[in-house]
Amino acid sequence: MTIQAIGVCLIAVSLLCIPASAKTGSTIFTPERVANARRNIERYDWAKKIRDDAVAAADRYANQPDEWLWNLPTPQSIPRGIHVNRQMGCPKCGHAIDKFGNYPWKVDVFGRPWKITCPSCGEVFPKNDFAKFYESGKDANGVFHYDKADRSLLYNREHPDPADPLHTYCVDDTMGYRDAKGDVYRFVGYYGHYGAWTETYRAISNLGNAYVYTGDAKYARKAGVLLYRIAQIYPDMDYSFWSAKGFENSDGGSGLGRIYGRIWESGLVDSFNNAYDAIYPGLDDAELLASVSKLAGKSVTAADVRSLYETNVIRQVHDGILARTIEGNEGMYQNCMATAAIVLDDPGTTDEWLDWVFADGDARHGALTGGNMVSIFRGSVDDDGFGSEASPGYNSIWRSLFSSVSDLLALYPRYTKHQLVNNAKLHRMFEAPVRLTCLDRFSPHIGDTGAAGSPGLASIRASDLAYAYRAFGDPKFAQMAYMLNGNKADGLKLGIFDPEPEGVAKEIEAVVKERGPYVLKTDNMSSYGCALLRSGKGSDARALSLYYGRNTGHGHKDTLNIELFAHGLDLMPDLGYPEFAFSDCASRYEWTENTISHNTVVVDRKPQQSQRLGVARFVREGDGVSAAEVYAGKPYPQTSLYQRTIAMIDTSEKDSYIVDIFRVKGGEHHMYSLHGPEGDVETEGLNLVEQPKGTLAGEDVEPYADLGFMKHRDDVTGYQYLYDVRRDAKPSAQASVTYKVVDTWHCLKEPQDIRLRMTLVSPPGEVILAHGDPPRNKPGNPRNLWYILSPHESNDSTFVTVVEPYVGSPLISKIERKDDGDAVTLTITTASGRVDTIVSALEPIKKTVAGLEFAGRFGVISQGNDGTQKKLTAE
Ligand SMILES: [Zn+2]
Numbered sequence: 001m002t003i004q005a006i007g008v009c010l011i012a013v014s015l016l017c018i019p020a021s022a023k024t025g026s027t028i029f030t031p032e033r034v035a036n037a038r039r040n041i042e043r044y045d046w047a048k049k050i051r052d053d054a055v056a057a058a059d060r061y062a063n064q065p066d067e068w069l070w071n072l073p074t075p076q077s078i079p080r081g082i083h084v085n086r087q088m089g090c091p092k093c094g095h096a097i098d099k100f101g102n103y104p105w106k107v108d109v110f111g112r113p114w115k116i117t118c119p120s121c122g123e124v125f126p127k128n129d130f131a132k133f134y135e136s137g138k139d140a141n142g143v144f145h146y147d148k149a150d151r152s153l154l155y156n157r158e159h160p161d162p163a164d165p166l167h168t169y170c171v172d173d174t175m176g177y178r179d180a181k182g183d184v185y186r187f188v189g190y191y192g193h194y195g196a197w198t199e200t201y202r203a204i205s206n207l208g209n210a211y212v213y214t215g216d217a218k219y220a221r222k223a224g225v226l227l228y229r230i231a232q233i234y235p236d237m238d239y240s241f242w243s244a245k246g247f248e249n250s251d252g253g254s255g256l257g258r259i260y261g262r263i264w265e266s267g268l269v270d271s272f273n274n275a276y277d278a279i280y281p282g283l284d285d286a287e288l289l290a291s292v293s294k295l296a297g298k299s300v301t302a303a304d305v306r307s308l309y310e311t312n313v314i315r316q317v318h319d320g321i322l323a324r325t326i327e328g329n330e331g332m333y334q335n336c337m338a339t340a341a342i343v344l345d346d347p348g349t350t351d352e353w354l355d356w357v358f359a360d361g362d363a364r365h366g367a368l369t370g371g372n373m374v375s376i377f378r379g380s381v382d383d384d385g386f387g388s389e390a391s392p393g394y395n396s397i398w399r400s401l402f403s404s405v406s407d408l409l410a411l412y413p414r415y416t417k418h419q420l421v422n423n424a425k426l427h428r429m430f431e432a433p434v435r436l437t438c439l440d441r442f443s444p445h446i447g448d449t450g451a452a453g454s455p456g457l458a459s460i461r462a463s464d465l466a467y468a469y470r471a472f473g474d475p476k477f478a479q480m481a482y483m484l485n486g487n488k489a490d491g492l493k494l495g496i497f498d499p500e501p502e503g504v505a506k507e508i509e510a511v512v513k514e515r516g517p518y519v520l521k522t523d524n525m526s527s528y529g530c531a532l533l534r535s536g537k538g539s540d541a542r543a544l545s546l547y548y549g550r551n552t553g554h555g556h557k558d559t560l561n562i563e564l565f566a567h568g569l570d571l572m573p574d575l576g577y578p579e580f581a582f583s584d585c586a587s588r589y590e591w592t593e594n595t596i597s598h599n600t601v602v603v604d605r606k607p608q609q610s611q612r613l614g615v616a617r618f619v620r621e622g623d624g625v626s627a628a629e630v631y632a633g634k635p636y637p638q639t640s641l642y643q644r645t646i647a648m649i650d651t652s653e654k655d656s657y658i659v660d661i662f663r664v665k666g667g668e669h670h671m672y673s674l675h676g677p678e679g680d681v682e683t684e685g686l687n688l689v690e691q692p693k694g695t696l697a698g699e700d701v702e703p704y705a706d707l708g709f710m711k712h713r714d715d716v717t718g719y720q721y722l723y724d725v726r727r728d729a730k731p732s733a734q735a736s737v738t739y740k741v742v743d744t745w746h747c748l749k750e751p752q753d754i755r756l757r758m759t760l761v762s763p764p765g766e767v768i769l770a771h772g773d774p775p776r777n778k779p780g781n782p783r784n785l786w787y788i789l790s791p792h793e794s795n796d797s798t799f800v801t802v803v804e805p806y807v808g809s810p811l812i813s814k815i816e817r818k819d820d821g822d823a824v825t826l827t828i829t830t831a832s833g834r835v836d837t838i839v840s841a842l843e844p845i846k847k848t849v850a851g852l853e854f855a856g857r858f859g860v861i862s863q864g865n866d867g868t869q870k871k872l873t874a875e
C-alpha cells in the first residue's frame with residue numbers, strides 16, 4: 001500500500017459567482033419531439049419496448065432513496081482509473097483474467113459497494129473495508145478527504161492480526177496496493193471509474209429518458225437530485241492529478257481530463273447535459289426542491305438548481321474544451337460544444353459557442369480559435385467520405401457525431417449561420433462504409449477494428465441509411481438501406497422522436513421499385529485507399545480487399561494488405577483491435593499493428609513507415625475477372641517499387657481463385673507474409689523441419705520476449721511473436737499450404753468443409769510456417785493462426801501466389817509460371833480443364849497470348865469450351 005498525501009481542493013460551490021439561467025424550456029427534448037415520442041409509444045410496440053427498457057433501467061435508480069443517488073457520484077479525492085494493472089492482470093489469477101476483455105472486472109454498486117470482483121477467479125478486492133474508510137473521511141458536505149479518514153481501517157479484513165503476513169495484502173487507500181515487487185493494483189480507482197461514475201452516467205441517462213417517455217415526475221426528481229450533486233462536485237474534477245499518480249484513463253496519452261480522461265469525458269458530459277434538458281420541465285417540482293434543500297443543507301429554489309447546473313457543468317464544459325481537458329476524436333468535442341451551447345440556450349453565449357464550432361482552428365493541436373468544422377469537411381474528410389482515420393470504426397465516430405451536430409442545428413432554428421444537412425461530404429460519410437461491405441455481413445478489418453475475422457459491417461446499419469435518406473433526400477440512401485436491411489423495406493424505421501417513423505419504409509420500397517436495388521460491384525475508394533474486388537451473389541459472394549490508405553493513428557502498418565471473404569467467412573483475417581490501444585503495449589506495436597502480422601511484404605525486417613495513400617494503377621472489372629494493381633512508395637523509402645497486383649478469377653458462378661503478384665525492388669531483405677483463417681494445415685511440396693524451441697527470432701527467444709521495444713519502436717521485427725516454427729530451406733516450385741477452415745465466429749448456418757489452399761509459385765528461397773496469435777484478450781478470437789513466410793535476401797523479388805477457397809475439391813489442377821524479365825506469365829489449368837493465362841508486366845507490353853494479340857500491363861485470357869476470350873485487359 002502506498003501512503004501519499006493528496007492535495008485536492010474541494011467544493012468551491014458557494015464561492016463562485018453564479019449567473020442566472022436564461023433558458024426557458026427544453027431545446028433538445030422540445031415539447032413537439034416529446035409529444036411525438038409519446039404518440040409513437042401508444043402506436044408502436046417497438047416504441048413501447050424502448051420506453052419499457054428505459055423505465056426498467058431507470059427504476060433501478062429511481063427505487064433508491066434520494067440519499068443513495070446523492071452519494072453515488074464521488075468527488076475528486078476518489079481516483080478514476082480504467083485498469084487495475086494492465087501488465088500483471090489479477091493479483092490472484094494473473095493473466096487468466098485477460099480473456100474477459102479489456103475492462104474485465106465485475107462491479108456492482110447496488111450489491112457490493114466499493115468492491116470489484118475478478119471474473120476469472122472470483123476473488124474480491126480490495127481486502128480492506130474501503131466503504132467504512134470512505135465514510136470516515138467525509139466532511140459536512142459529504143465530501144471525502146483522504147487526510148481526515150481513519151487509517152486504522154486500512155487492513156485486510158480476512159487477516160486482522162497485524163502479525164499476519166497477509167495483514168496488508170491488497171489493501172487500497174485510494175492510491176492502490178503496491179506489492180513487494182513494486183507492482184501497483186488500483187482497485188479503488190477502477191471502482192471510482194466503473195462503479196461511481198459509470199453508474200452515475202447510466203443513472204442520469206436512464207432517468208432522463210424515462211422522464212421524456214413517461215412524463216412521470218419521479219424520474220425528474222431523482223435525476224434532479226443527481227444533477228445538483230454532480231454540479232456541486234464537477235468544478236473540482238481534474239483527472240490529471242490521478243494520471244500523474246499512475247492511473248490510466250481514456251486520455252489519448254495526454255494525462256488530461258476531468259472525471260474521465262478527456263476522450264470519454266466528452267460523452268459523459270453530453271449525457272449530463274442531455275439529461276438536464278430532458279428533465280428541465282420537471283425542475284420546479286416542490287418535492288424535488290425539498291429533497292435537494294435537505295441534502296444540500298440549505299434552501300434551494302428551482303432557479304438555484306438551474307443556475308448552479310448551468311454554471312458548474314455547462315459553462316465548465318465550454319471552458320474544459322478550451323482547456324483541452326475535454327477533447328477526443330474529431331467530432332466529439334464539437335458535438336460536446338454544440339450540445340452545451342444549445343442546452344444552455346442563452347442567445348449571446350449560445351451563438352458564440354456555435355460560431356466556435358465552425359470557426360477555423362485546430363483545438364486538438366492547441367489552436368483554440370475554433371472547432372474547425374468548415375475546414376474539416378474541406379480538408380480532413382476525403383472524397384470517399386472517410387475522415388482522417390484508417391479504422392472504419394473510428395471513422396464512424398466522425399460520421400455519427402457530425403450528423404449529431406447537424407441534427408442539433410436543425411433543432412435550433414434560431415441559429416442560422418451554419419448548417420451541415422446540405423454538406424455533400426457529410427452525405428458521403430454515410431456512403432463510404434456501405435462501399436466497404438463484403439458478403440453482406442463483413443467489412444475489411446482495417447486498422448483497430450473488430451476482432452480477428454469477426455463479422456460486422458463498418459459501423460453502419462440499415463437504420464443509419466434510412467436516417468440519411470430522410471435527412472438528405474438522396475434516393476441512393478433508400479437503396480442502400482434496403483440492401484443492408486436484407487433486401488427488404490419491412491421493419492425499416494426512424495427514431496422514436498420522428499413524427500412518422502414507420503412512413504419511411506413505404507418511401508424506401510417505392511424508391512427501390514422505381515430504381516432497382518443497390519448492387520455492390522468491384523470498386524475503388526481512391527481517396528480513402530481501398531480497392532475491393534467482388535464477384536458472385538448471395539451465399540456465393542466473394543470479395544477481396546486491398547488496402548492502401550493511411551497506416552497511422554488507429555491504423556496498422558498494413559499498406560497493401562489483402563483480406564479475402566468467401567463461403568460466408570473471412571478467410572484471410574486481419575488481427576483486428578490490439579490487446580490494448582496504449583503506446584506501451586508491446587504486442588500492439590511489435591505484432592498486431594506491425595507489418596509482419598499482415599498479408600503483405602516486410603522489407604529489411606522493419607515495420608512500414610507512415611504513409612497516407614498509395615496509388616492504384618487500375619482497379620477493373622472484366623468478364624468473370626476483377627483485378628487491381630496498387631503501389632506505394634512511402635512505407636519503405638529504400639524501395640523503388642512496392643507493388644501488388646491481384647486478380648479474382650471466376651471458375652464458375654460459385655467459385656473464384658485469387659492470383660497475387662507482389663513485386664519489391666530495393667532494400668536488402670524481403671519477407672512475404674501470408675495467413676489464412678483458424679484451422680489446421682496440410683502441406684504439399686514442403687518438407688518441413690521443426691525448430692525445437694523458441695521463435696522466429698531464434699531458438700533462445702521465447703514467445704512475447706521483451707526485446708526492449710520502447711527504445712527501438714521503429715525497427716521491431718515482431719519475430720518473437722511467431723512460434724512453433726518449421727522450415728523448408730528448399731521448397732519445391734509449388735509449395736502449397738491448405739487450411740481446414742474453422743468457422744471461428746459461427747457465421748455459417750450449416751457446417752461446411754471449407755478449405756483454403758495457398759500455393760506459393762516458385763518461392764525464391766526458404767518457406768517457413770509458424771503460429772501467431774490474434775489479441776489474447778478479445779473474447780472469441782482464435783487461439784492462433786498459421787502464418788506462411790517466404791523470406792528473400794535480395795533487392796529484387798516477385799512473389800507469386802495462387803489462393804483457392806473451395807468446398808469439395810480444389811479449383812485448379814495445374815499452375816505454370818514463366819518470367820521474362822519483369823513480366824510474369826501464369827498458365828493456370830482449372831479443374832474443368834479451362835486454361836487461363838495471366839500476364840502481368842511492369843510496363844505495357846505486346847505479345848501473342850493463346851493465339852490472341854495482347855497489349856497492356858495486365859490481362860487474363862481464357863481458353864475453354866466456348867473458345868478463347870480476353871476476360872480483362874489493363875493498360
Ligand atoms: Zn483473478
Ligand SMILES: [Zn+2]
Binds near residue numbers: 446447575598
Ligand atoms: Zn491490421
